Amino acid sequence: MEYLIFIGIGVLFSVGTYLLLCRSLLRVIGGFMVISHAVHMLILTMAGLNTGSAPLVDLSGSDSTDPLPHAVILTAIVIGFGLTSFLIVLAYRTYKAHKTDDLEKLRGADNE
Amino acid sequence: MSLLHWIILIPFLAAVFVPLLGRVFPRVHTGWFVLFVPLTLVVVSWVSYSSLIADGESMLHTVPWVPMLDINFSVYIDGLSFLFLLLITGIGALVVLYSIYYLDKKKERLQNFYVYLLMFIGAMLGVVLSDNLIVLYAFWELTSLASTLLIGFWFIRKKPMFGAQKSMLITVFGGFAMLVGFMLLYIMTGTFSIREIIGEADVIMDHALFLPAMILVLLGAFTKSVQFPFHIWLPDAMEAPTPVSAYLHSATMVKAGIYLVARMMPIFGGSAEWFWIILITGLFTMFWGAISAVRQKDLKAILAFSTVSQLGLIMSLLGVGSAALYAQDPELEMMYAGAIVTAMFHLINHSTFKGSLFMVAGIIDHETGTRTLYKLGGLMTIMPVTFTVSAVGLAAMAGIPPFNGFISKEMFFANMIEVTDLPFFGMGDWSIIIPMIAWIASIFTFIYCAYMFYKTFMGKYDRANYWVDVHEASPGLLVSPILLGGLVIILGLFPNILTNVLIHPSVTSILTGISVELEPYSLTLWHGFEIELFMSIGVVAVGVIAFLYHNKWTEWEIYSKDRDVVNIFYDQGIGKLQDGSQWITRLQMTGRLRDYFVYMLVFIVMLLAVTMWRSGSFQDLPEGIASTMDTPLYMYVVMFTLVGAAAVLPFIKSRITFIITIGVLGLMVALFFTIFSAPDLALTQLLVETVLLIVLMLAFRHLPEMTTETENRSYNTVNVLIAASVGALVTMLSISAYALRLDLDFTAISDYFIENAVPLGGGYNIVNVTLVDFRGFDTVLEALVLGIVALAIIMLVKHRFKGGEDI
Numbered sequence A: 001m002e003y004l005i006f007i008g009i010g011v012l013f014s015v016g017t018y019l020l021l022c023r024s025l026l027r028v029i030g031g032f033m034v035i036s037h038a039v040h041m042l043i044l045t046m047a048g049l050n051t052g053s054a055p056l057v058d059l060s061g062s063d064s065t066d067p068l069p070h071a072v073i074l075t076a077i078v079i080g081f082g083l084t085s086f087l088i089v090l091a092y093r094t095y096k097a098h099k100t101d102d103l104e105k106l107r108g109a110d111n112e
Numbered sequence B: 001m002s003l004l005h006w007i008i009l010i011p012f013l014a015a016v017f018v019p020l021l022g023r024v025f026p027r028v029h030t031g032w033f034v035l036f037v038p039l040t041l042v043v044v045s046w047v048s049y050s051s052l053i054a055d056g057e058s059m060l061h062t063v064p065w066v067p068m069l070d071i072n073f074s075v076y077i078d079g080l081s082f083l084f085l086l087l088i089t090g091i092g093a094l095v096v097l098y099s100i101y102y103l104d105k106k107k108e109r110l111q112n113f114y115v116y117l118l119m120f121i122g123a124m125l126g127v128v129l130s131d132n133l134i135v136l137y138a139f140w141e142l143t144s145l146a147s148t149l150l151i152g153f154w155f156i157r158k159k160p161m162f163g164a165q166k167s168m169l170i171t172v173f174g175g176f177a178m179l180v181g182f183m184l185l186y187i188m189t190g191t192f193s194i195r196e197i198i199g200e201a202d203v204i205m206d207h208a209l210f211l212p213a214m215i216l217v218l219l220g221a222f223t224k225s226v227q228f229p230f231h232i233w234l235p236d237a238m239e240a241p242t243p244v245s246a247y248l249h250s251a252t253m254v255k256a257g258i259y260l261v262a263r264m265m266p267i268f269g270g271s272a273e274w275f276w277i278i279l280i281t282g283l284f285t286m287f288w289g290a291i292s293a294v295r296q297k298d299l300k301a302i303l304a305f306s307t308v309s310q311l312g313l314i315m316s317l318l319g320v321g322s323a324a325l326y327a328q329d330p331e332l333e334m335m336y337a338g339a340i341v342t343a344m345f346h347l348i349n350h351s352t353f354k355g356s357l358f359m360v361a362g363i364i365d366h367e368t369g370t371r372t373l374y375k376l377g378g379l380m381t382i383m384p385v386t387f388t389v390s391a392v393g394l395a396a397m398a399g400i401p402p403f404n405g406f407i408s409k410e411m412f413f414a415n416m417i418e419v420t421d422l423p424f425f426g427m428g429d430w431s432i433i434i435p436m437i438a439w440i441a442s443i444f445t446f447i448y449c450a451y452m453f454y455k456t457f458m459g460k461y462d463r464a465n466y467w468v469d470v471h472e473a474s475p476g477l478l479v480s481p482i483l484l485g486g487l488v489i490i491l492g493l494f495p496n497i498l499t500n501v502l503i504h505p506s507v508t509s510i511l512t513g514i515s516v517e518l519e520p521y522s523l524t525l526w527h528g529f530e531i532e533l534f535m536s537i538g539v540v541a542v543g544v545i546a547f548l549y550h551n552k553w554t555e556w557e558i559y560s561k562d563r564d565v566v567n568i569f570y571d572q573g574i575g576k577l578q579d580g581s582q583w584i585t586r587l588q589m590t591g592r593l594r595d596y597f598v599y600m601l602v603f604i605v606m607l608l609a610v611t612m613w614r615s616g617s618f619q620d621l622p623e624g625i626a627s628t629m630d631t632p633l634y635m636y637v638v639m640f641t642l643v644g645a646a647a648v649l650p651f652i653k654s655r656i657t658f659i660i661t662i663g664v665l666g667l668m669v670a671l672f673f674t675i676f677s678a679p680d681l682a683l684t685q686l687l688v689e690t691v692l693l694i695v696l697m698l699a700f701r702h703l704p705e706m707t708t709e710t711e712n713r714s715y716n717t718v719n720v721l722i723a724a725s726v727g728a729l730v731t732m733l734s735i736s737a738y739a740l741r742l743d744l745d746f747t748a749i750s751d752y753f754i755e756n757a758v759p760l761g762g763g764y765n766i767v768n769v770t771l772v773d774f775r776g777f778d779t780v781l782e783a784l785v786l787g788i789v790a791l792a793i794i795m796l797v798k799h800r801f802k803g804g805e806d807i
Helices: A002-020 A025-046 A067-098 B003-024 B030-054 B079-102 B110-129 B133-151 B158-189 B194-199 B201-205 B210-224 B230-239 B242-251 B253-268 B272-294 B299-321 B330-368 B384-398 B404-421 B429-457 B475-493 B495-510 B531-548 B567-588 B593-615 B633-651 B655-675 B679-700 B713-743 B750-761 B766-774 B776-798
Strands: B059-066 B071-077
Touching: A002 A025, A002 B633, A002 B713, A025 A067, A025 B633, A025 B655, A025 B679, A025 B713, A067 B679, A067 B750, A067 B766, A067 B776, B003 B030, B003 B059, B003 B071, B003 B110, B030 B079, B030 B110, B030 B495, B071 B079, B071 B110, B071 B133, B079 B110, B079 B242, B079 B253, B079 B330, B079 B475, B079 B495, B110 B133, B110 B242, B110 B253, B133 B158, B133 B194, B133 B210, B133 B230, B133 B242, B133 B253, B158 B194, B158 B201, B158 B210, B158 B230, B158 B567, B194 B201, B194 B253, B201 B210, B201 B253, B210 B253, B210 B272, B230 B242, B230 B272, B230 B299, B242 B253, B242 B299, B242 B330, B253 B299, B253 B330, B253 B495, B272 B299, B272 B429, B299 B330, B299 B404, B299 B429, B330 B384, B330 B404, B330 B475, B330 B495, B384 B404, B384 B429, B384 B475, B404 B429, B404 B475, B404 B531, B429 B531, B475 B495, B593 B713, B633 B655, B655 B679, B750 B766, B766 B776
Parallel strands: none
Antiparallel strands: B059 B071
């Protein structure tokens, strides 16, 4: 099963990277979000997949899942959320100021 | 910490208080306070060490700094260090006194000046007193830095900045070469201590790295001591205030290279390469400096090239003296040790007469407002004291008795004749050329001294050439040059007064490996009718004749070319360097986000690919890692939806479809978390996804439709290639790492959290306890991040920027 997921993560990374290299700001932000998802999945998979019980003390047995990656990913999701919201508003503001969201046109002067 | 450590540190400590002095005592010239520092140091050094040094003793004190790397702040004093210690502090005191009258209290930034000057004094003392090569190097670069700052003291003008940059580039280049040379010495001996390296001199002598180390160290010495072709920075350094030129650029800093060569003498001395490189470089520098000085029209430029020439003279003497370490014959050893005696004596003499000459040139500049030979003339009767001091200094430099320069020049001639009899190092009949070059260079020295003297003080005084009323300088300005001029005369009449304390101890500490016990060398004004006396007479005779015809040769074309030809290399080099760095900068800084991502990604991909390939990550993959769990059918469905949602993203043209598809992706990830029993993650993911969707919707109501990415086909191909390789690499990396994880039998650290969630955290949801208790600070700071994001968002949405602001 891990092979399947690793290949899926690889595809997510490819798509995310491609979007990052695009000219439209919206696609760049989309790429960022896709890569975040892929990283979260990667961490969980690397820790060992387990469909056993949730990491609660009462339920914990030999087949319960590992709580540590959960804690790490939880932090990552929240920080990623903050960053993404900031990027979205930044894109909005950039468009307001420059009347374009095309990164090619946002390059600034040729010789600074 | 010993007294020697404090001697080095006191100038630095004093520098800290200098900026305050101007505020606290606005009516007193800051120089009066600074004067105490070198004055105290010279008295303390003399009282504490003179008897010790005269007895031929030495002292070593060590304070550990980075003992692991063999870097210790160890200080060492012997005859050579003591000579420089007195030179630096003694001339330093005179220069500070002179600067008090030279630099105006109201107009100049005195605090900056004295901070730089004290920094230089401390650094220079550090150079000559350090025993550890790395510490020496650090102080060495600090002197370059102080010199640069002082040259650029009047930084509003263009020329000082040019001179400052030039001097720094050249001396720091040499410094780096020297550092590499020191590292090679470390590789050979395993220590940075000069004392210990000298102890292993015979190991170094036969080592393959001997020659590279020697050349690199010499590069440092030659750039600092303005040897050809690195001398070009010194004439441009004359833009510094004159006290600085007198102190750094004639008396002390430029002699650091001489010091280094003398210090390294027991390590490298006695080899033919060392002998020839130093002798030839020194002699040629002496010759080149002298013929260049004749062509100069500015008083300080003449003195600058003359310094180049005189340093070449001292350097060549050190080269000759190194033969004593090879000779193995008491008579020859004594003979060539004489060259070192001359070198040390001339080192002192040069500091006295050149220091006074620089100060006098500064006085003339100060009082008349010009330093150009064409404008000056007839100052003898107007400035009688200045005239007398100049006459003494110039006569000493030209080698006229009874001044100290005469004695050292006679000894120099004698040494240069002696070297032709050298029975080894491939010396042959052609070697007569060595004293010939020395002799010709001395003639030119005589000519420029005479010409400078004549043009400044003789001839007709023309009032129209000056924009100020010319008169004799104030007594305060004259004290220092008079004292130095007095030393010139005293050392000429009684040359032996310094022999026991300074010259003999320094010579013995340079020639440590020599077999005979050196006797103090007696210096006399009158040598008898030896060949060197006739050479001196010849210098004066030819020089006078050449001078009498100066109306002829000043009309030659070569006379008007006063800028050194070697400068071509520097000017071209610096131009190319700037063009090149601009070209590289333009190449990489395109201002395009995509390009920066491409650089990073290509680098990451290559780095990882090469590492994985080299470390053979796939050769020992354990069998059957896929079989930890069977893949249920619904898993295929989930992964297919997830990957499918992502894969269509690049093809979507409409904003709203794009946003919704991203939402689908997020929800599938939440489902993924649910399958693998991570309820907290799934909940958070759902919540975040919902909020983000709303934010996106709100923001993109204001954004335009997405443009199509068809601008450039080759761009797109590169993007696809990079994206595909990143994906492939991540997959390979994950499989390899996962396999390795199964292979290594380690215990997970999560056990601690599982066991202690209830006893220590008092909670039953382990993830929650981990976040709010075990890793509580992380979570608090995470909340802080979100707070900052919230503030930034409010700012971006609400704030109205005024026009013209770049956001």
